[in-house]
Amino acid sequence: METKQLGGKPIEIDEDGFIQDPGSWDEAVARDLALTESVAEMTDDHWKVVNYLRQYYLQYNMAPMIRKLCKETGFKLKEIYDLFPSGPAKGACKVAGLPKPTGCV
Amino acid sequence: MDLITINRREGLAFEIRARHHAVTSDMSPGDGGADAGLAPVELLAGSLGACIAMNVQRYCEMCGHADGDVAVHLTVELADRPKRISAIVVDVELPGGVPKSRHDAVRRIAEQCVIHETLKDPPRLDVDIL
Numbered sequence: 565m566e567t568k569q570l571g572g573k574p575i576e577i578d579e580d581g582f583i584q585d586p587g588s589w590d591e592a593v594a595r596d597l598a599l600t601e602s603v604a605e606m607t608d609d610h611w612k613v614v615n616y617l618r619q620y621y622l623q624y625n626m627a628p629m630i631r632k633l634c635k636e637t638g639f640k641l642k643e644i645y646d647l648f649p650s651g652p653a654k655g656a657c658k659v660a661g662l663p664k665p666t667g668c669v
Numbered sequence: 670m671d672l673i674t675i676n677r678r679e680g681l682a683f684e685i686r687a688r689h690h691a692v693t694s695d696m697s698p699g700d701g702g703a704d705a706g707l708a709p710v711e712l713l714a715g716s717l718g719a720c721i722a723m724n725v726q727r728y729c730e731m732c733g734h735a736d737g738d739v740a741v742h743l744t745v746e747l748a749d750r751p752k753r754i755s756a757i758v759v760d761v762e763l764p765g766g767v768p769k770s771r772h773d774a775v776r777r778i779a780e781q782c783v784i785h786e787t788l789k790d791p792p793r794l795d796v797d798i799l
Contacts, residue, residue: 580699630746630758641760642742651744665747 570596580654582664586621589661597659602649610647610659612637617652617660627653627662682706710745714757718743720784721761728778729764732771737764757788 565584567574571592576584581600583589594614598606606614616637620628630652634641648655653665673687675694682695682705694709696702707715718741726739740762748755761779763772779785 629756630744631756634758634760640742641744641758645742645744653746 578664580658580664582658583661586661586663589618593661594659597661601655601659603647603655603659606659607647609639609643613639613644613647613652613656614660617656617662621660621662627657627665678705679703680705685712710747710754713754714743714745717757717782717784717788718759720782721759721779724778724782725761725763725775728775729767732767734764734766737766739763 565576565578568577568581569575570577570583571590571594573588573593575588575593578584581597583593583597595606598604598610603610613633616633617627620626620632628636630641630644633639633652633656634644637644639647644652644656648659650658657663657665671688673685675683675685678684678693680695681702682693685692685694692712693706694712695705696708697704700708702708722739722741725741729735729737729739742760742762744758745754746756746758747753759779761775763775767775780789
């Protein structure tokens with residue numbers, strides 16, 4: 565397991581850059597994680613997705629279905645990918661400090 | 670139906686041939702491939718998207734909206750043990766002139782495409798090792 569400076573503090577990440585302890589996440593950490601996902605600036609739209617993912621995860625201990633994410637944030641699938649080029653699972657969930665999604669594509 | 674043949678190119682890259690067409694499938698570097706083509710999962714989802722797009726485009730043209738293009742965006746959700754696709758999420762974009770009153774009909778048309786029907790009612794799979 566690797567340790568990386570994120571948001572000005574050392575944080576453990578896995579081989580794909582997902583943080584290991586969701587409790588170590590804060591907005592500064594999210595901004596640094598976003599840079600690793602080709603998101604130069606976190607806009608209000610980025611935060612809308614990230615905050616929804618985070619709130620859902622903290623409530624249910626799992627990520628929401630992608631369709632639910634679209635419905636609750638009001639973004640179409642393509643708009644989510646425009647915000648997070650790696651997609652909702654590998655991109656947005658990483659920035660939101662959620663665990664790595666399962667499987668490969 | 671014509672025979673579909675898959676032959677190795679190199680590494681994990683394989684060429685899929687049917688009739689006089691060929692496409693390459695490969696995995697991303699993170700999954701051990703060289704990214705020489707779409708991953709099998711992407712091909713499966715893409716196949717559904719293409720099938721839906723063709724059905725819906727034909728329907729739109731029948732309804733007098735021949736001047737616009739249908740587009741389809743998809744992604745998949747994956748699950749473990751066993752590794753599989755647990756959901757395919759599909760957004761269908763219609764030409765501008767198609768009224769909301771047609772959307773339910775478009776959904777039915779999309780869901781009637783061969784690949785959608787096949788995934789809904791999976792076929793018998795018969796694999797032999799030669």
